[in-house]
Amino acid sequence: MAAYRCSSPVWLFILCSFSVFIIAGSEETPVAQEQHANVPDNPQTAAETAEQTEKETGGAEERRWEGTEVRDAATQKQAEPVVLQSTPRPKDDFQEELVVRPLHSGDIYASFQFRTLWETDFMRGNKVSHYRLFPKSLGQVISKFSVRELHISFTQGYWRTMQWGQPYLPSPPGAELWVWFQDSVTDVDATWKELTNVLSGIFCASLNFIDSTNTVQPSASFKPLGIGNVTDHRFLRYATLPREIVCTENLTPWKKLLPCGSKAGLAVLLKSEKLFHSSFHSQAVHIRPVCQDWQCKTTSWELRQTLNVVFDLHNSGQGKREWSLFKMFSRTLTEACPLASSSKIYIDITDNPEGEHFELSPATSLLSQAMVLGDRRTFSVYDLTQQDTFGSVRSLNLLIRWKSTEGDMLRPLLHAERYVAGYGLQTGEIHTLMYNNHPYRSFPVLLLDSVPWYLRLYIHTLTVTSKGKDNKPSYIHYQPSKDRVRPHLLEMLVQLPPNSVTEVTVQFERALLKWTEYTPDPNHGFYVGSSVISSLVPSTVAMDTNSTQERPLFSSFFPCKEESSYFVRVYTEPLLVNLPTPDFSMPYNVICLTCTVVAVGYGSLYNLLTRSFQIEEPSPGLAKRIANVIRKMRGVPPL
C-alpha cells in the first residue's frame, strides 16, 4: 500500500501536467502562448498549429498533409514572434470560433468558444477598475474571492459517447462547479459558500444549493489547468448539482459576458429557441491564469466561454440529411465581432477528405489540421474577418448536404456507464462500468465518485473486476460521509486492461430522512452526480502503427511522446435513486400517537408507583346517595 501511495503522486503529477497540456492543445491555440518553458513544443507545434497555408479549393485533391505540415509549422514558428513583438500588443484580446462536427449518427455537433485574454493582475493590492473586454462581474469575483481558477458548466442532456465520440469539452448533466482558490485564502469553506451564492446570482442558476453536503475536495481528479503547480487540494472545491435544469435564463447572463453580447459575431447564432430544441446543450465558463508569452514572463487571465450543442437533425430536419446555419440557428452570419482579433468557423471534414460523404457550400479555401483528442483531424476554415468569406450576398449560410450515410466512427477508447442495481428501498448497489476499447494497451484511470450522505456507502463491499478477475486499485482515497454535513468521496486509480470492461461495484443503504429534508416530489427520487473518470488515453494516432504509408518513414518508428496519449475526462450518467419516504400528511398524528404510547408507559408505571392496594368499598346506589345528601342537609347522620 505504501509503495502505491508513493507512486500515485507521480501519476497525479503526470496527469496534471498532461491535462494542462492537452486541454490547451485541443483548442487550437497557438502553443507558444500557453506552454511552459519546460514543455518541449517542437513536435507538438507541428501537430497542433491551427493555421495552414492557403490553398486553392480546386487543389483539394492534391492535398498532401505530410509535406505541408512540417513546413508550415516551421514557417509559422518563425513568423509569429515577429508579429507579436513588432506591433504594440494590446493588453487584452478576444477570439471567437465555432467548430462544427457532423456526427455519424446524423446529428450535428456545434461547439462555440469565446476566449478573452487580459494581461492584468487581479490579486494586486490596487483595484482593477477599468475593464474593456473582460466582463467586470467576473473580474470582481476573481479579485474578491481570490480565485485562482474557476470552471463552471451548465448542461442539459447527456453526452452519448458511444454515438457521438468524445466531446471537445466534457461536462456532466446539470451544473458543475470547481474552483481553485489562491493559497492566501484562510477560510476556504466560507469563501466557497459566498462565491457560490454570487455565481448563483450572476448565472441565474440555483448554485446557492451548493453547500457542504454536496461539496468535495478531490485529491487527484481535478488539477489546475492554468499555470501554477498548486496541488494542495485544501484549496480546491468541487460540486455538482445533477438536478439543475438549464434554460434561457442561464443563457442570457452567459451571453452578456461576451464583449459583443449577442449583437455581432458568432454569438448572433445563439438563439435560445433553437439552442434548447436540441439533444444536448452545454454552456461553460472557464477562468484560469495562462502564460502570456513563450518564456512565461508575464501571465494573463484567460476567460473561455464555451457552448456545445448537438442538434438532432432527424428530428428537426424532417428526415432530410441536410443542414445549414440557418436551419440550426435560424440565423446566418453577416460579420465577425468587431472586437475580436480572430473569428473563425471550423468544419470537421476528416471523414470526408474527398467530399464523398457530404458536400460543403460555400466552398472554402482554408484548411487546417489539428490533433484533437488523440486523433488528427482536418478542418475547413472560414475566416469571418475576411470580407470575401461572406461573398456577394453579404451573409454566410454554411450548408452541408449529405450524400451517403456510410462511414463508421472510430469507437471511443474510453467510455463509461453507471447504474443502480437491486430492488426495494432498503439497499442497493452502484455499478460503474469502464470500457477500454484499445486493442492492446492498458492505461490507468482515476475514478471520482461523490455520493450524497443519504446513500450510505459500505466501502468494504467495494469490488473492482476486469475480465472476471479482481483488479485491485493502486490508490484509494475514501472520505466517508457525515449525516447532513458532507457526502462520500471515493477516488481511486484503476488500471484498465486492454479491450476490457472494468466493473466497480459498491453497496449502499438508503436512509430514511426527516420529512422536511425531502424534495417536493420525493417519489421522483434523488439524483446522484456523475462519476468523473480522468485518464491519459493512448492516442489513436499512435494506435495504428501499421498504417505508415501516409507518413514519412522517419516519423513513424518511435511513437512520439506527445501523441502517444492524451487527457480525457469522461462523465457517467447521473443516478436517480428512490428513498423510502414517511407519510407526509401524518406529522400531527404521529406525534400524538407516539406520545400516547409513551404516556401509556408513563401512566401505568405512575399508577403503580404512587397508588397502593386498598379494599374496594362498593359505591352506594344513586337513591342512597341522594338520600344521604338530603339527610346531610337536614343534619341527620347518613345511612
Add this chain to the structure above:
Amino acid sequence: MEGFFFIHLIVYHVFQSGLPGFLTPSGLHFPPCPSQGGQRFLVEMAAPLTLLLILAVTIRAALFRSNLAELIAERVEVVSPITAWKRVVEGLALLDLGVSPYSGDVFHETPLIIYLFHFVVDYAEITFMLADVITAVALYMAVKDYNKQVFRKQKFALEADRYPLDCLELIRSPKEMYYIPLKVAMFYLLNPFTILSCVAKSTCGLNNAVVALFILSTIKGNALLSAIFLCLATYQSIYPLTLCAPAMLYLMQRQYIPVNFRRASFWWFIAQYLFMYLGSLFVLICLSFFLLGSWDYMPSVYGFILSVPDLTPNIGLFWYFFAEMFEHFRLFFLCVFQINVFFYTIPLSVKLKEHPVFLIFMQLAVISIFKSYPTVGDIALYMAFLPVWSHLHRFLRNIFLVSCVLLACSTLFPVLWHLWIYAGSANSNFYYAITLLFNVAQILLVSDYFYAFLRREHHLTYGLYLKRKDGSEATLVLK
C-alpha cells in the same frame, strides 16, 4: 420458531396460573438449604444445562451455515445502526484504509469493540455464540444464587411468623424453584429473538453478555466486579447507567447496610461504589482515547445514541416520531424522550428498594422499550427473567392478550416491512403502527408484572383472602 416460543409462553402462563398453589402441610417442611447439597445439585443440573447449550449452539451454527443468515443480518428489527455487523466490518475496513472509523457516520460502536474484532473478526461467529453462552450461564448462576437467597429469606420470615396464615399458598416451594435457573437459560438461549440476534451477529449479544455478567457479579456480592461490568455496559450504550441504583441497593442489602440517608455507612458505601464505577469508566474512556488517539468516538457513539440522527426504522418509538417531528420542537422532544428512559430509576428504586433484582428486571425492560435504537436482542434479555417471576402468574391480568399481541406483531414486522419497502403497496404508517402496538404490548407486559409483584407483596403482608368489614369477600383496587 417464534410461534413455538410464544405458544410455549402462553401455555406456560396458563398452566402456572391455572393451578392454584397446592400447598400441602408437608410443603411447610422445607428441605435443608440446597447449599449443603451443592455438589449433588451441581451434578444434577449441569447435565441439562450442557444439553441446552449444545442445542442452542447447534441451532445457531446451523443457521450460520444456511443462507438465512444474510437475510437476517439485514433485518431492521434485529440490527440497529449501532449494533449492525455490517457496520462493524465497515469500521474495520475504514481502519484498514487508514481512515478513522468515526470520521464517517456509518460506524457507531465503541473503540473497544472495533479492537476486539480487529483480532477476532475471523472467529466472529464463535464470538457471538460464546457471548450468548456466557450470558445464559451467567444468568443461570445468578438466578440460582438469587433463588437461594429468596428461599432463605422466606424461611426466616416463616420462622418469624411474619406471613399471614392464609398466605401459605403464596409461599414458594423449592420444588417449583428448582428448574427456574434452567428455564432462565432456556428462555434466553432458545428465544427466537436471541437466536436471530446472534445469527445476525448483532453486537447487542455482547452488550447482553456484559449486562449478564454484571448481574451475576452483583448477585454474588462482588462490588468491584459489579462496578466494572456495569461500567463496561454503560460504556457500550449509556443506558445501563440506571442499573447503578439496583446494584447498590442489592449490595447494601447483602452487606446489611440500611438504606438510610442519615447513616454514614450508607454514604460511605455509595461513595465506594461510585468511585469504583466512575474510576473504571474513566480508565475505559482514556483507554479508548489512547487506542484511537482522538476523542472522535465520543460524539460518534454517545452523541449518536442521544441525538438520534439516524432514522432507520426499527422496533422502537424514536424513528418515525423524529422523522415526522417539526424542526423547532425536535430538541424539546429529544430531551423528553431521553429523560423518559432515565427518569423511572428514582421512583422505581424508592418503591422497590427491598427487591433490587426485580428492579433490575424493570430497568432492563424500560431501557429496551424506550431506548433510541432498540433491537429484539434487548427484549430477549429482559424476557429471560420471566421464569424468575413465575410465582406471580396467578396475579397477572392480561398475559394472554399481551402474548398474542407480541406474537402477532413479531410476525407482522417482516410482512409489513415487505409491503412498504419491496412491494410498495403499503407505506411507512403500516410499519409504524406495528411498532406502536408492539411497544404497547411490551409496556403492558412489564406493568402487568410490576402490578403482580406489588400485589403479591401486599398479600404477603395483609393476607390472601381479604374480607370487607361486613365479612363478604373483598376485591383489591389501586387507590
